[in-house]
Amino acid sequence: MQIADLGDVQLHYRIDGDPDGAPVVFANSLGTDLRLWDAVLPLLPAGLKLIRYDKRGHGLSSQPPAPYSMGALVRDAEALLDRLEIRDCVFVGLSIGGMIAQGLAVKRMDQIRALVLSNTAAKIGTPEMWNERIEAVRAGGIEALADSIMERWFSKDFRATPELALWRNMLVRQPADGYAGCSAAISGTDFYTPTSGLRLPTLGIAGSEDGSTPPDLVRETVDLIPGSRFELIRKAGHLPCVEKPAEYAAVLTQFLRDVGHVRG
Numbered sequence: 288m289q290i291a292d293l294g295d296v297q298l299h300y301r302i303d304g305d306p307d308g309a310p311v312v313f314a315n316s317l318g319t320d321l322r323l324w325d326a327v328l329p330l331l332p333a334g335l336k337l338i339r340y341d342k343r344g345h346g347l348s349s350q351p352p353a354p355y356s357m358g359a360l361v362r363d364a365e366a367l368l369d370r371l372e373i374r375d376c377v378f379v380g381l382s383i384g385g386m387i388a389q390g391l392a393v394k395r396m397d398q399i400r401a402l403v404l405s406n407t408a409a410k411i412g413t414p415e416m417w418n419e420r421i422e423a424v425r426a427g428g429i430e431a432l433a434d435s436i437m438e439r440w441f442s443k444d445f446r447a448t449p450e451l452a453l454w455r456n457m458l459v460r461q462p463a464d465g466y467a468g469c470s471a472a473i474s475g476t477d478f479y480t481p482t483s484g485l486r487l488p489t490l491g492i493a494g495s496e497d498g499s500t501p502p503d504l505v506r507e508t509v510d511l512i513p514g515s516r517f518e519l520i521r522k523a524g525h526l527p528c529v530e531k532p533a534e535y536a537a538v539l540t541q542f543l544r545d546v547g548h549v550r551g
């Protein structure tokens with residue numbers, strides 16, 4: 288367990304794999320911590336330096352008062368990568384993590400050589416929808432939203448397994464301020480124009496049963512970037528890295544090979 292003190296925020300991060308390997312950075316979704324990637328990382332090829340972190344207000348990172356801006360979330364990622372002297376990484380961002388990825392790619396091309404936009408979009412939902420969610424969390428805590436969130440996060444089959452309880456626990460144990468703060472950041476974000484200007488290898492990943500960022504929405508964003516490719520993971524919801532880790536690792540590994548991040 289490691290912590291980076293970035294001034295107004297302390298970020299919990301973890302590095303696995305080869306310390307001298309080609310860097311791959313993972314940014315997770317709203318209401319999850321860095322354990323989101325636990326099942327995928329061991330399935331990736333050797334020779335990679337695998338960096339993941341808890342964004343502000345989530346996991347073991349500090350929790351500045353809400354609301355947060357997307358600019359602050361992008362700055363946090365930028366400062367963490369600078370602190371760790373990461374250049375030319377492949378940045379894998381899921382949902383709000385994918386928004387952070389888009390913002391960082393626009394700002395710091397030296398840090399990112401290729402993007403994976405997983406279950407994300409240039410714009411997610413509407414300000415009205417996010418305001419309702421923020422008010423619901425303020426009134427009743429994350430618990431008030433948890434059952435409907437599980438329906439968007441996971442396919443019907445997965446929701447019938449005992450593992451669902453673990454992910455529900457992860458969600459409801461995130462700080463309410465962190466959840467509301469990041470919801471405000473998503474609400475204020477529309478990356479359509481900046482993302483249209485990106486020119487770097489990009490892979491989009493969607494889940495066929497994603498109730499938060501359906502496949503067409505992910506595809507629309509990924510298609511803004513010329514030459515990008517798109518992979519659909521079947522029988523998975525918003526978190527295919529949890530539901531279908533082997534399929535997720537396979538499409539990610541193929542992309543890492545295609546962009547020359549792993550050999551062989």
Ligand SMILES: O=C(O)CCC(=O)CC(=O)O
Nearest residue numbers: 316317382383436439499
């Ligand atoms: O997962 C995210 O980072 C934001 C998208 C979302 O709304 C997830 C959910 O449906 O709860």
